[in-house]
Amino acid sequence: MNKKRLFLFLASLLIIVIAVLLVTLINPTGKTISNPELKGEIRISGAWALYPMMVQWAQEFEKIYPEVKIDVSAGGAGKGATDALSGLVDIGMISREITPEEIEKGAFYIPVVTDAVFPTINENNPEIERILSTGFTKEEFSKLWISEEKVSIGEITGTDNLQSFNVYTRSDSCGAAETWAKYLEGKQEDLHGIAVYGDPGVAEAVKKDIFGVGYNNLNYAYDFNTGLPVSGIKIIPIDLNENKKIEPEEELNTKEQAINSITEGRYPSPPARELYIMTKTEFNSPTKEFVKWILTDGQEYVDETGYIQITELEINSALEKVGN
Secondary structure (H helix, E strand, O other): OOHHHHHHHHHHHHHHHHHHHHHHHEOOOOOEOOOOOOOEEEEEEEOOOOHHHHHHHHHHHHHHOOOEEEEEEEOOHHHHHHHHHHOOOOEEEEOOOOOHHHHHOOEEEEEEEEEEEEEEEEOOOOOHHHHHHHOEOHHHHHHHHOOOOOOEHHHHHOOOOOOEOEEEEEOOOOHHHHHHHHHOOOOHHHOOOEEEOOHHHHHHHHHHOOOEEEEEEHHHHEOOOOOOEOOOEEEOOEOOOOOOOOOHHHOOOOHHHHHHHHHOOOOOOOOEEEEEEEEEOOOOOOHHHHHHHHHOHHHHHHHHHOOEEOOHHHHHHHHHHHOO
16 A cells, blocks of 8 residues: 555545544534533423423433433422422522522522513403503502402592403412512512413413502513514503603513613512522532533523523622532
């Protein structure tokens, strides 16, 4: 074999070796796998607010690491925290602040996205046009959810309509209720109303009740495809300056307006807040790799899934906390 043939043989061999390595390290998504040996099961439960985002992340991660299986279930932030701290799941989805009691029990947590709670009303309410043009003040929301007395539509809208609002709240321990209550300067147990399970449950109850009002997280208040409020409901704008007139910057007619209001700091906090993931003590493999991916490559799916990204500073701080 002369030198030219030997060179061609070695070059071909090198190309074959490189091709084999690429097939090993690159999956059908076209993204490089940092740990091709990663396998195992990740169990996740908790907040309805984070559920759609977590399902999207799980699906994308499984495409990259087909030997990792991720099970995601919703049941409220309270269940997520309890399951995580008892070791029933690897990740608890939390849509409220982590409590001192949970920290004492070893809660290890990081923020992953930003979300908000929005007051909702049946779109066929007889005073819907007036309500959308004047909004409700914080005090008026408090009358509906904190007061133990029935509140008439006329009392809020300044009309002679004596029909009472039918107020809905959450029956499950959850971040949406805790956050809404915190805005009204109370706790979830202070909220009065017809108790309904889950984010979808409250939206459905308000849709079916012409006099119904409730509250929902961003992705249950607005339709994912249209960006408009879910069919059958409207979002009650908050009259921030209490002038009984909703200004353009206070409108919440579309998801885009809602997101802009949050990112530009106009929407109150609460009910705008960060969503967290929690475990006990620390995240372990393969969960740890999944969490690091959420904070890096996984952030590209946040906007398209209808959430708001946390800041770069928060991401870097979370990555440092999770560790290598």
